[in-house]
Amino acid sequence: MKGEYSMELLEIFEKLHSIPEISWEEKNTTEYIEAFLKEHDIYVERFTDHTGLIAEVGSGKPVVGIRADINALFQELNGKMQANHSCGHDAHMTIAIGVLLNLKRIETSLQGTVRCLFQPAEEQGNGSLSVVKTGFVDDMDYLFGVHLRPKDELEIGKAAPSLRHGAAIFYKGKIIGDDAHGARPQCTVNAIDIGMALNSYINQLSLSPMLPHSIKMTRFSAGSKNPNIIPGSAEFSLDLRAQTNHGLTSLKELAQKKLDSIETLYGVKIEGSWIDYTPGAEVSREAEEILSAAIREIRGEENLAEPITTPGSDDFHFYTIERTNLKAAMLALGADLTPGLHHPSMTFDQSCLLHGVDILTDAVKRALNQ
Structure with a gap:
């Protein structure tokens, strides 16, 4: 049987x-x-x-x-x-x-x-x-x-x-700006520079070492087929994880502050939303x-x-x-x-x-x- x-x-x-x-x-x-x-x-x-x-x-x-x-x-x-x-x-x-x-x-x-x-x-x-x-x-x-x-x-x-x-949550965001000719970099803020800065900032975020956690950029897309255009806009995603729900809340708050500070520092608009929270x-x-x-x-x-x-x-x-x-x-x-x-x-x-x-x-x- x-x-x-x-x-x-x-x-x-x-x-x-x-x-x-x-x-x-x-x-x-x-x-x-x-x-x-x-x-x-x-x-x-x-x-x-x-x-x-x-x-x-x-x-x-x-x-x-x-x-x-x-x-x-x-x-x-x-x-x-x-x-x-x-x-x-x-x-x-x-x-x-x-x-x-x-x-x-x-x-x-x-x-x-x-x-x-x-x-x-x-x-x-x-x-x-x-x-x-x-x-x-x-x-x-x-x-x-x-x-x-x-x-x-x-x-x-x-x-x-x-x-x-x-626990895990993701951020899906967009840097909003204007493109410019490659010969006139003073006319815009390069979205790639913003993305690099954001990646550097979030890699510095941390909670107590006693709590397993991580944050990382998992997607970044900017530019077009034309190599002589400086991209003003870009799309990106973040992946945040922590072993406890409270820890994830703290990590999310820190990440949001970094996003807000990037907007102020570079004078750009970042639009996005927190998605697919899993406790x-x-x-x-x-x-x-x-x-x-x-x-x-x-x-x-x-x-x-x-x-x-x-x-x-x-x-x-x-x-x-x-x-x-x-x-x-x-x-x-x-x-x-x-x-x-x-x-x-x-x-x-x-x-x-x-x-x-x-x-x-x-x-x-x-x-x-x-």
Whole structure:
């Protein structure tokens, strides 16, 4: 039975892997999940305003949730820009479906409801907020997420009871000025000079060395095809990260002051906006303890790893910020993933799929009995 079950998971994974779709466009993915779960007599309901859906097994209280992100990235693969599952979301969906199949077999014995959120647009950092607005999170007591981990962080077979992501935000800006002839530099302020100054200034920003954080320019574009024109305008982007939400707020305030001072110093206008804020982790101790117990039960004490702190971000943590009564934690799953997350040729050991299903199935049952 276990071999047959493993084959079923692999077939689900291969199908999901073959239909990658970018944020807010996960139409085929939503349709496949809906059709598959209906075939197995599992209740599903689509979100009305966007892609994605929920699926439920059991009834009544408490309500225990699972979050599975369903979008892919858009990146160059084999010389072509295309949607590509290089962050493990195809695996996360497969694991969530496997948990639902497990629980459907014992549905009559469940004391409560298990609800899976198949959430769109995680990579844009705001898909979870749209799901919160649907109301499907309001009555949840617990929520568990899952994410595959790189080989150098967590080896296959091991798992950690929480992922402590950092907070991130981005600034998309434009320097606004007038172009000038290359022979008349006195007629304008070179936007490239402004960009170089801005880059130098932000590289000097820092918080306490006890708090992991970073700020860097990730895009700068100025000038035209004509080499004899001094560009007065340019577009740029900044990437800010900190391990805590408070730290990110402080870093953002410092960066905004530098932007304001650049305007004054060079006498130019800088227009822009802060976008795609993703909060740092707000981990529930109760949810983390449940995942720890499940890992011990399924994989043994020797495969229980310490909670993982990572500078990466995930919009999973909006759920606990928006619904403060919700107890949540994200399972970190060893997968021998290489070369790394978001690498276009990312691969992993697919035996982790069964590990994830079994651990989350055990965790959900424990949460129902709290």
